[in-house]
Amino acid sequence: MKQHFKMAALSLAVISSTNAFAQDSSEPAYKSWFGGSAMYYNTDESRPFSDGVADDNGLGLTVEYGFRFTQSWAARVEFTALELEYTDNAGNSAEDDGEMTGVDVMYFMPNDQWFLFGGVKRQAVLESTTLGNIGIGKHWDVHENVKIITEIAAYHDFGEDYNDYSVKLGLAVPFGKATPSAPKDSDNDGVVDGKDQCPMTPAGVRVDATGCSVDNDNDGVLNSVDQCPNTPAGTKVDATGCALKDADNDGVVDSKDMCPDTPAGVKVDAKGCTVFDEETVEITLRVLFDNESAVVKMPKDPEISEFAEFMKQYPSTTAVIEGHTSAPGSEAYNMDLSKRRAANFKEVMVDMYGIEGSRLETIGYGETQLLDNGKNAEAHRVNRRISVTVKDTVKVAEEK
Template structure:
């Protein structure tokens, strides 16, 4: 049903748009309201057997800004009302909210627009989704447009695929305008704003700067001269800019690692005395590729600090009350320390393992362990800013008990989350 709805709506938008195409966009911004037919994923919400959401509708508002005839940005806020089906209807959670933002690309003559962006949907749980689709703004009057749109949504967390079809009304304001014609006083083909020679005589062939001469007499034509007003007799580089040789050793200051070499000293290509070792690393400056190495560092044959790899790791354990997936102390020192480690070593990933005690049924304990792992994952993402792509949540139920004795203490330590992360870092070897 979702595929037929999407295909039909796209076809209708593209075919009818051709007949109503505009030659130029007539607005920069808009605000509007809309309704949508919304089709959620048939496996939502997880886990099975609680897959009870069915097609429904939304009411919402949007605001957009068209900063270019082809490009615009848009923000949406909507309220979702979904039907419920199945034997495991919880009696609530059939409605929620969705906020999102899109970048929009308008086809020639406003035939249609393509868009892509992101959505955050809250229906019992929070879902982060990518959005993309096609739409059309239909002109009704100077300031009124009818919005038609079809969209698809993909939830990276649980691989949900969902569909919507929109119908709305927008009020548009502002107008796009053609850029003002650029003046060219001497008619040489170079606008005055970038013309370095705005009074070139007629018929003279000019370069990209509007000139065909070497204004400052430094031997570099203006088309390549980045400093066209260099003082006469100044020593210049290939780009026409003056350079200095403060110690007169034949090496320009911008590449001279030793700009105060005494007069008459023989220097290398870096401007340093050929028989000196200024960083005391055992290599003469003439062959040292890393001048200024700290005295405590071990160096290689080129005079550069030697780096060695070292493994660093951290673990995280979180205990839960009986029959609960709520993190009771989200600001605990061990959680903060773990989040700081993940931020410092940005290439690491973590598998968050959820566990339960052996009390209750195995199916329910499997469900509860997954909820616990998801709770810790959500906390690290939302409260500590860890990228969701770096965190995976897995539940093991009662299959990996730390203590197999049937005691209250055993049950307490079995209701847990376990995570371990390792990273290889490079450190400077010292003497």
């Protein structure tokens, strides 16, 4: 039963190969080859010989001729001069020469990456036996006319239940290389498929060297769909190849608009660029201090925050922080106190609001610039202060 099963499996493989051959009729890369190889042959330890029992190895020299029917399918005949080692009935190591001949059906993978093969061999060493074999191999390209053969094969005896295997290394010389067929041009646009980047070009459309429709006005829209084929160079166009009249709605067509992203609601000149007016901006801040104190009591006061935001909005501005005191006290004391008040306010601007210190200058006036010359508490309160004024001329977009 086991032998019948093995024969049925081999028959099924042959039938499958025949069906696949009928379906594959592509031209092979080369039509035939001659080859020569060295073989290492390993016998099954249980394999019997009439004069003894097989040992574990043998060596052979193989010559072969192969013929490719298609790109995928081929057949070959082989002859191997084989020498096997064995142990004779007296227990001594011995060896005997013989031969192995046979045929294989071969299947090459795409681009000849590797191939599978299977066939029948007749081996005559000490005694004759018929073997079925399967294997895998590759023809390695080393030169236009030379290939390296590498193969591994397994063998099964049809009469006895044992298995051998072999490893083969050699050289093959291919013959009858296929003649390249004329390049195809599927869409008949004059550009072969291998170079055609637009393989489905409609009939009659003019194409460039890549097989794509020509764009005569270089507006990015192919001639086949360009409804405005003579758009001036650099003009922005829509999907039909026609100029966008005024993308930013500033009253200047895009072909003449030098500032294509003008904000909405501002005036523009003939080139589509914003018209600016010069405007003077100014802010004044006054901060009061307690009697004989240089501490800024409320550094997060809204007026102080507003002043800091103004400085950030107009980063080219600078400021002079003026420190003042009321009249009571000595002139020297009041001068020092006014300088400390100005310095402390600068520190708040730098540390709390992130204003660069180089933009802020401080000066102390002591009691020399009183706002109120009175001798009462209210006069003293308004005189204890710092004051700072920032003014700048900036460009502001003119509104429509």
